[in-house]
Amino acid sequence: EIVMTQSPATLSVSPGERATLSCRASQSVSSSLAWYQQKPGQAPRLLIHGASTRATGIPARFSGSGSGTEFTLTISSLQSEDFAVYYCQQYNNWPPGTFGQGTKVEIK
Amino acid sequence: QVQVVESGGGVVQTGGSLRLSCAASGFAFSSYGIHWVRQAPGKGLEWVAFIRSDGSNKYYGDSVKGRFTISRDNSKNTLYLQMNSLRAEDTAVYYCARSGITIFAVATLWGQGTLVTVSS
Numbered sequence: 001e002i003v004m005t006q007s008p009a010t011l012s013v014s015p016g017e018r019a020t021l022s023c024r025a026s027q028s029v030s031s032s033l034a035w036y037q038q039k040p041g042q043a044p045r046l047l048i049h050g051a052s053t054r055a056t057g058i059p060a061r062f063s064g065s066g067s068g069t070e071f072t073l074t075i076s077s078l079q080s081e082d083f084a085v086y087y088c089q090q091y092n093n094w095p096p097g098t099f100g101q102g103t104k105v106e107i108k
Numbered sequence: 109q110v111q112v113v114e115s116g117g118g119v120v121q122t123g124g125s126l127r128l129s130c131a132a133s134g135f136a137f138s139s140y141g142i143h144w145v146r147q148a149p150g151k152g153l154e155w156v157a158f159i160r161s162d163g164s165n166k167y168y169g170d171s172v173k174g175r176f177t178i179s180r181d182n183s184k185n186t187l188y189l190q191m192n193s194l195r196a197e198d199t200a201v202y203y204c205a206r207s208g209i210t211i212f213a214v215a216t217l218w219g220q221g222t223l224v225t226v227s228s
Contacts, residue, residue, distance in 0.1 A: 043220050046215060096170070
């Protein structure tokens, strides 16, 4: 089973600043990588699939990059509604679709 | 409105059974695969099971294989998760999530979840 490791566990960022979240796979997952956002008390929401393709309705300030084992989610200018937990998920070796442990983006 | 809505959660004793349902509306249910994903209190996401659009193939995570059964009734636009031999570690919010139409492994539309609590 592929292990997904996210860093950092918590990221403190001021509104308007850039946030950079990392996700590493224990072996290559090609570009089969998705990012999800989960706000407190809510269900997750798909942000990115195929490592860099934004899902329908996702603002352009969210961007994904990477391939193989190293991936990045960048939020170019944090808005108040972006403070949440972000999960990456690989689906190259599926099933299972293994998730990372999450990165919490909090207000600095 | 395009949505999936879970129901059937509750408190059950260790070793007991529970059946979750997921009602879909606003889209062509029979064209999409559906996932179950769970989240233990304060923890991350764990993929549980998936069923293809026509029910022909089913897949399970190792932690639930042999105990949980995923099924669907396309005439009722409803997905099910039969959970048997429940353990304390099965305590979680269970989400159903629609797959992509072409990328079936990705969960593109999530419900609000239903809480299952397994206690002794």
